[in-house]
Amino acid sequence: MRRLGTLVTACMVAVGVMLTMASVAGAAPAPQVAWAVARAASVNAAEYPEPPYMDFNASPEPVRKGGKVTLKARASDGWEGSAPVRIRFYFRPAGSSHFGYKGSAQSRCRAYCESSDIAVFDARKTFVQRKTGTWKATAKVRYWREDGWHTKIVRAYDTVKVRS
Incomplete structure (x- = not known):
């Protein structure tokens, strides 16, 4: 839980890399990837740090x-x-x-x-x-x-x- 914000940010970066690779290859991203990007974008890592x-x-x-x-x-x-x-x-x-x-x-x-x-x-x-x-x-x-x-x-x- 302590590193949840870092984990969410890392996931967003990984999904962004996958989308970039798909667009370079000329392929449309799979629906699962599009959902993951939409979900990751809706979660702001700064909102979820560990409580004091x-x-x-x-x-x-x-x-x-x-x-x-x-x-x-x-x-x-x-x-x-x-x-x-x-x-x-x-x-x-x-x-x-x-x-x-x-x-x-x-x-x-x-x-x-x-x-x-x-x-x-x-x-x-x-x-x-x-x-x-x-x-x-x-x-x-x-x-x-x-x-x-x-x-x-x-x-x-x-x-x-x-x-x-």
Whole structure:
């Protein structure tokens, strides 16, 4: 799904090449090819990028009681790169229904920093963990679609077990 826009564009190019070859050879394109071209032309690749999402990992898993767990999160707008955002971290002990706020981190550029199109921003924060439970990372992502700018809160979860 992440590369749907690229796939649609590649299909449109391939069908265009087939039509060009058919017209050079003097043959009319088959009905299936004409349908494929009409369908591909009606689908705009820019309309179908992946929705904003978050990659998140808490490690090590499992962790010793009182040991340090490092949280790494990256929020993406659904295109190739990611953007600098503040990521908030929450923890819910096993058996509880409530997530408690533990802290936040500003994402920083980690790779391809010279290119704003594919730059990779992630946030890292370390916490002491004494109980088994679930970590949650959230971020507010601003992204562009054909109908304008949108904002969405993305979240991801990771459960870490504590061993004695």
